[in-house]
Structure formats: structure tokens, C-alpha cells
Amino acid sequence: MNRQHYSTFYHANLKRIYRYVFFRTGRNRDVAEDLVSDIFMKAFEHFESYDPEISESAWIYRIAHNRVLNYWRDTKATANIDDDAISAVLGGDDYRGKYADKLDIERLLAKLSPEERQLVTLKYLAGYQYSTMGEVLGRSADAVKVATHRAMQKLKALCLPSKE
Amino acid sequence: MFTLQRIIHRAKKDAAPNRAFIKRLWQQIDAELPAPTMQERMSWFTRRTAIGFAIVVPFLTMGTGAYAYTSPSVTQDSALYPMKQQIERVERSLARSAEARADFHLKMYQRRLEETEMLLRAQGAANITLDAAVNEANAANSELEQTETSEEIRQKRVEDLRKLHDRYETLRSRVPVDGTQEQPVLRDPSFFRKAPLNKN
Numbered sequence: 163m164n165r166q167h168y169s170t171f172y173h174a175n176l177k178r179i180y181r182y183v184f185f186r187t188g189r190n191r192d193v194a195e196d197l198v199s200d201i202f203m204k205a206f207e208h209f210e211s212y213d214p215e216i217s218e219s220a221w222i223y224r225i226a227h228n229r230v231l232n233y234w235r236d237t238k239a240t241a242n243i244d245d246d247a248i249s250a251v252l253g254g255d256d257y258r259g260k261y262a263d264k265l266d267i268e269r270l271l272a273k274l275s276p277e278e279r280q281l282v283t284l285k286y287l288a289g290y291q292y293s294t295m296g297e298v299l300g301r302s303a304d305a306v307k308v309a310t311h312r313a314m315q316k317l318k319a320l321c322l323p324s325k326e
Numbered sequence: 327m328f329t330l331q332r333i334i335h336r337a338k339k340d341a342a343p344n345r346a347f348i349k350r351l352w353q354q355i356d357a358e359l360p361a362p363t364m365q366e367r368m369s370w371f372t373r374r375t376a377i378g379f380a381i382v383v384p385f386l387t388m389g390t391g392a393y394a395y396t397s398p399s400v401t402q403d404s405a406l407y408p409m410k411q412q413i414e415r416v417e418r419s420l421a422r423s424a425e426a427r428a429d430f431h432l433k434m435y436q437r438r439l440e441e442t443e444m445l446l447r448a449q450g451a452a453n454i455t456l457d458a459a460v461n462e463a464n465a466a467n468s469e470l471e472q473t474e475t476s477e478e479i480r481q482k483r484v485e486d487l488r489k490l491h492d493r494y495e496t497l498r499s500r501v502p503v504d505g506t507q508e509q510p511v512l513r514d515p516s517f518f519r520k521a522p523l524n525k526n
Contacts, residue, residue: 165359172352180343189340195347199354206355267337270330286334287341314330321330 168209172202175222182223182288186230189268197233201226219290220297227298270320278313285310398440402455424473428483431466435459435490442497452501459494460510463487467513 179201184194205212205222212221267287271279284290284298292310296303394406395413404410414434421427438459445452470483494512503509 165362168355168359169352172355176348176351177343181338181341184341185337195343198343198347199351202351202355206358266333270333287338289338318330321333 168206171205171209171218171222175219176202178219178288178290179222179226182283183226183230185267185271185283185287187233193233197226197229201229204229217294217297219294223284223290223294223298270317273320274313274316277309278316281306281310281313282317286314398437398444401441401445403445424469425475425479428466428469428473431462431469432483432486432490435462435466435487438462439490439493439497442501446497446500452497453503456494456497456501457510460512463490463494464510464513 176198180194180198183197183201184191187193187197201222205225212218271282274282280299281295284295285292290298292303292307295310296306299306301309390406391409391413394400394404394410400406400410418427418430421430438455442452442455442459445455466483466487470480470487473480473483491512491514
């Protein structure tokens with residue numbers, strides 16, 4: 163394995179992946195660090211067999227996404243785990259006690275559909291580019307851009323004070 | 327919109343991994359990585375060397391330029407003389423007023439004389455440099471005629487010029503005259519036309 167190549171890959175992707183995992187696991191730093199360690203160790207093990215047809219960012223994102231799903235599957239073994247289930251946990255009352263002062267973004271995200279939440283998280287919280295997002299989501303960059311823009315409009319509307 | 331941006335910005339800031347974690351995880355991975363190959367070590371060495379050169383070369387260039395500019399031993403027959411002339415041209419272009427230009431030419435006059443003194447030791451291009459010194463003296467004369475400074479300051483410059491003229495005459499008597507070239511004539515500052523002072 164090329165040491166320099168993996169070092170570049172690691173430093174280019176770590177922060178984005180960490181942020182993505184952090185938001186998908188209820189902003190729990192300990193959990194995020196454990197998962198991110200697993201993700202990058204797994205990426206390290208499979209780095210030489212990685213398919214160069216997809217970008218490195220998209221590849222590591224897929225590993226991260228699967229690892230997060232596995233985490234929720236292990237945590238809530240009885241539930242059918244999908245994005246809806248995760249959002250139910252993130253937006254649920256059980257998380258609001260400890261992190262009540264930090265849940266603004268989760269409260270807002272919980273009001274979006276799973277797809278919209280994913281787009282906003284990837285673009286505005288993790289910091290991905292539309293081209294990479296399109297690659298990981300299997301859509302064109304333009305379509306992703308439009309959908310993300312709509313999700314943001316929805317979030318903006320949620321931030322406006324109620325007229326009632 | 328402002329509120330949403332603020333919420334996102336704060337959330338993103340809170341979600342940054344801490345440095346200790348980044349370092350710890352990299353150390354964990356690094357322990358698994360094979361030792362760097364000779365080629366990688368060489369590339370590291372080459373990179374370090376290139377960076378070293380990139381830092382040192384400008385300093386050396388600046389140092390050489392400073393030496394060329396200030397040293398009277400850098401004369402017509404020196405490889406650094408074009409650099410010296412270039413720096414002087416830049417300095418000349420930076421002198422905006424007639425007074426500043428006069429000061430510049432006085433300085434150059436003194437410098438050419440110092441160079442001539444150096445050249446006399448070798449009897450080389452002393453004549454050429456001395457002629458260049460005359461040109462500088464005459465240029466200083468011309469600028470002094472136009473300067474609108476006080477009479478006191480002007481007189482001080484004229485005195486400086488006279489002192490340098492005395493030095494010039496001494497040097498000229500020591501340098502064999504080149505009969506094939508027409509010599510520039512040194513104007514005497516005692517014939518200065520008094521430019522009217524700016525009453526404002």
C-alpha cells in the first residue's frame with residue numbers, strides 16, 4: 163500500500179466523515195469516534211481493492227453509511243432500521259433531555275423527510291460537494307443540487323416565526 | 327435565513343473532530359502501514375531539499391543584490407554591475423520630486439567616484455566610470471536648478487556638489503585621458519541659476 167496515498171486520503175476525508183457520523187448518531191462524540199475509527203480501519207483494510215471508478219469520497223461515504231446503519235441495527239435490535247427509524251430516534255424525546263440545548267439542528271432536521279435530511283446533512287453539515295453527493299446517491303449533481311435547495315427552503319420556512 | 331445559517335454554522339463547528347482524536351487514529355493506522363520505502367524517504371528528502379532551496383535562494387539573491395548595490399568594489403568590470411545598475415534605475419524611478427532626484431544623483435555621483443577609486447587600482451574602466459560620474463553630477467545640477475526647496479537646503483546641496491567636484495578633479499588628474507572618446511563637461515554649481523522659490 164502506498165503510505166502517502168492513504169495519508170492524503172485520510173486527511174482529506176476524516177472531518178467530513180466524522181461530521182456525517184456525528185450527526186447520524188445523535189451527536190454523541192464517543193460513539194462517533196468509535197465508528198469513525200472502525201470506518202477508517204475498514205477502509206485501510208480494503209484500500210487496495212477499492213474500485214477507482216468511484217471517487218474516494220463516495221467510497222468512504224458508503225462505508226460510513228453502512229457502518230452507521232449497522233450501529234443503529236445493533237443498538238435497536240428489535241426495530242426495522244432505516245432512515246425513518248433513525249430520524250425517529252434523533253427527533254425523539256428520549257434524546258432531548260441530555261442534549262436539550264444542542265438539539266436545534268436535530269429538531270429542524272427531524273421535520274424533513276429522510277432524503278431531505280440526508281441531503282442537508284451531506285451538503286451543509288458534512289461539507290460534501292454536489293458532484294460527490296450525486297455519485298454516492300446515484301443521481302446527477304444537478305438533481306441533487308435542486309433537491310438540496312428545496313430541502314433548505316423547507317428548513318428556512320421552519321425557522322420563520324409562526325404568524326399565529 | 328440568518329438564524330438557520332447560524333444554527334448550521336454552530337452545529338458544524340460543534341461537530342468537528344478534536345485534534346487528539348485525529349492524531350490518535352492516524353497513529354493507529356500508521357502502526358499498520360508498511361515502513362516507508364527508500365523511494366518515499368527519498369521523495370521526502372527531495373521535498374525537504376526543494377523547500378530549503380525555495381527559502382534560501384531568495385535570501386541569497388537579496389543578499390547578493392544588497393551587496394552589489396552597496397559595495398564600491400562592484401564596478402564596470404564586475405558581473406554584478408548590471409544588477410547594481412538595475413537597482414539604481416529602480417531607485418531613480420522612485421524619486422518623484424526634483425529634490426529627491428537631486429539627492430539620488432548626488433548619491434550616484436559619490437558612488438561612481440568611489441567606484442572610480444576602486445578602478446584606479448587596476449587602471450581599468452576608470453575613465454568610463456568617471457564620465458558616468460560627470461553625467462550624474464550634471465543631472466544633479468539640472469535637478470537642483472528646478473527644485474523649489476528653501477535656499478538654505480539648496481546651498482547645502484551645492485556645497486555637497488562642490489566637495490564631490492574637488493574629489494572628481496583629483497581623480498581625473500590620476501586617470502589617463504582616453505583621447506578617442508569625447509568627455510562630458512562638468513558644469514560648475516557656482517553658475518546655478520537661482521530658481522524662484524515657491525512663495526506658497
